[in-house]
Amino acid sequence: DAKTTQPPSMDCAEGRAANLPCNHSTISGNEYVYWYRQIHSQGPQYIIHGLKNNETNEMASLIITEDRKSSTLILPHATLRDTAVYYCIVRVGGGNQGGKLIFGQGTELSVKP
Amino acid sequence: GAVVSQHPSRVICKSGTSVKIECRSLDFQATTMFWYRQFPKQSLMLMATSNEGSKATYEQGVEKDKFLINHASLTLSTLTVTSAHPEDSSFYICSPLNQQSEAFFGQGTRLTVV
Numbered sequence: 001d002a003k004t005t006q007p008p009s010m011d012c013a014e015g016r017a018a019n020l021p022c023n024h025s026t027i028s029g030n031e032y033v034y035w036y037r038q039i040h041s042q043g044p045q046y047i048i049h050g051l052k053n054n055e056t057n058e059m060a061s062l063i064i065t066e067d068r069k070s071s072t073l074i075l076p077h078a079t080l081r082d083t084a085v086y087y088c089i090v091r092v093g094g095g096n097q098g099g100k101l102i103f104g105q106g107t108e109l110s111v112k113p
Numbered sequence: 114g115a116v117v118s119q120h121p122s123r124v125i126c127k128s129g130t131s132v133k134i135e136c137r138s139l140d141f142q143a144t145t146m147f148w149y150r151q152f153p154k155q156s157l158m159l160m161a162t163s164n165e166g167s168k169a170t171y172e173q174g175v176e177k178d179k180f181l182i183n184h185a186s187l188t189l190s191t192l193t194v195t196s197a198h199p200e201d202s203s204f205y206i207c208s209p210l211n212q213q214s215e216a217f218f219g220q221g222t223r224l225t226v227v
Contacts, residue, residue: 046217
């Protein structure tokens with residue numbers, strides 16, 4: 001079973017920041033938080049991952065709480081092409097140990113003009 | 114990002130026949146491959162994990178004799194759905210891991226069994 005819970009859906013206005021929350025209260029010390037997204041009828045696309053520090057790349061920022069029980073994915077300026085299902089995943093084994101990626105139900109983000 | 118080629122993207126087959134899905138990592142070596150399936154309006158479900166040169170490990174409830182996985186090389190893994198039935202109709206997705214254990218995904222195969 002997935003170790004994360006996410007709201008099933010969210011809306012965001014185009015050009016505004018999209019903040020997607022994720023709860024992972026049972027995360028272990030060596031487990032990383034990964035975010036992927038899936039646009040309809042395509043394979044998932046990697047977004048970002050982190051262990052305990054906040055991370056930022058060209059796509060998004062990942063904010064992890066100090067107790068690591070929750071995190072937030074931030075898309076700073078959402079566009080219509082960001083409409084997708086976003087999955088927050090706690091990776092069993094973590095890091096470079098090749099753990100499984102177990103998908104939960106994800107959040108369906110709709111970016112509206 | 115790394116390039117993963119999954120083929121075919123769509124396939125329609127008759128009940129009782131077998132279908133082979135190929136997944137290739139074009140610019141990296143994949144020692145580990147995950148196979149998922151996804152039913153409409155649902156999330157991805159992990160079916161099995163395979164490591165190059167060894168037998169696949171199947172998740173609970175997935176029939177190993179029905180879903181044959183071959184991972185004979187570091188750049189190619191195949192999933193064969195044997196004796197397919199309409200309930201096997203689904204979206205199948207491969208996910209190879211590179212040597213840094215980064216996971217990439219194929220574009221998926223839409224299987225329809227009629």
